[in-house]
Amino acid sequence: MFKYEVLKVCKQSGARIAKLTTPHGIIETPVFMPVGTMASVKALSPEEVKEQGSQIILGNTYHLYLRPGHELIKKAGGLHKFMNWDRPILTDSGGFQVFSLSKMRKITDEGATFDSFIDGSKHLITPEKSMEIQQALGSDIMMAFDECTAPDCGYEKSKDAMERTLLWLERCFKVANVPTQMLFPIIQGNMYEDLRIESAKRTAPYAKCGIAVGGLSVGEPKPVMYKMLEAIRPYYPENMPRYLMGVGSADCIVEGVVRGIDMFDCVLPTRIARNGTAMTSKGDITIRNAAYKEDFGPVEEGCDCYTCRNYSRAYIRHLINVDEIFGGRLLSIHNIRFLHRLVNGIKQAIIEDRLLDFRDSFIEKYEK
């Protein structure tokens, strides 16, 4: 039911183009995956998400468990049917929320206890519970329940979290036995090369069709993240995609593919869109700035998205400034399309064995 097939390897960088077959269709990698935490890519319809070229989206275990509840979604026929998305879905395990909601949690080997941000009620999420929820949601790719750490938490805490993530992984692995749902384990180890390498080695045996790198892009400098990716690169299991979790700025995606990554997800394009920022090949632009008040050109010259074909910077700036949701929708469409176009450019460079050249010229323009 799951199959991974490499189509082309870039001679210059080692990056590859591949096909990952899932029960809900084929994903061609490298791929960027928009995030739809609450069973919706914020502000967009599934049709609009598809129109930008999205092949797969994310849903979130923790949020959907709290509301509307995984049992309800199961009753509705699964997350695909519930939200009217017929392409692949990847569900996060709730592990990241252990980290991002750290003010209201308690972690033990058994699992993580949260105070619900909705009503304050207490919830224990264990590896088994996370799998149960993800199975009820019916995602194509389930993520292992892991513990993510802050970049400044120190070696011992980082090591403990890495060990606990492995302990939890084994428990996830035992109950992840639905043939239509693949489990991706997650490499942790904070910003320590030795921990990262150890985590990669010990995580690899659990990876059957894909492996993820977690706990990066959590506030550390970009060069540190790149260093970690380089450290673990030799230890990935053979013949499966590698997913860098939570990464979605254009430069990090290019640098990630150069370092062997195939899959990315991020809230960044849709979040900054709603706050009035557009992604372009010359870097992010804050569209609500006065500089664009009378700029009647498209967000990005040459972009083929619905937004750029029909609307001006001045109009979008106006919408954002008067708090009209259509402005956030238009920028979300553009930003997602921008990242898919970026990945298309990366693929073309892989085909032509010139990804490192592509990276150099892209970064130069992007950072200018």
Added chain:
RNA sequence: GUGGGUAUAGCUCAGUUGGAAGAGCGCCAGAUUGUGGCUCUGGAGGUCGUGGGUUCGAUCCCCACUACUCACC
């Protein structure tokens, strides 16, 4: 016409028992990376209606003027 009230940032208004002026909104800019985000952070902007008086010192007290506003005739 008579009596009262108000005049402080672009707007709506606090405030100082007289000791070198504040908020919210707006404006300008920054942030945002497995979404607790119509969020968060920062900045610019005022000779406190005008003219006089009292005082060491007035946005504040007194007088006059002007504008706006309410009530009554």
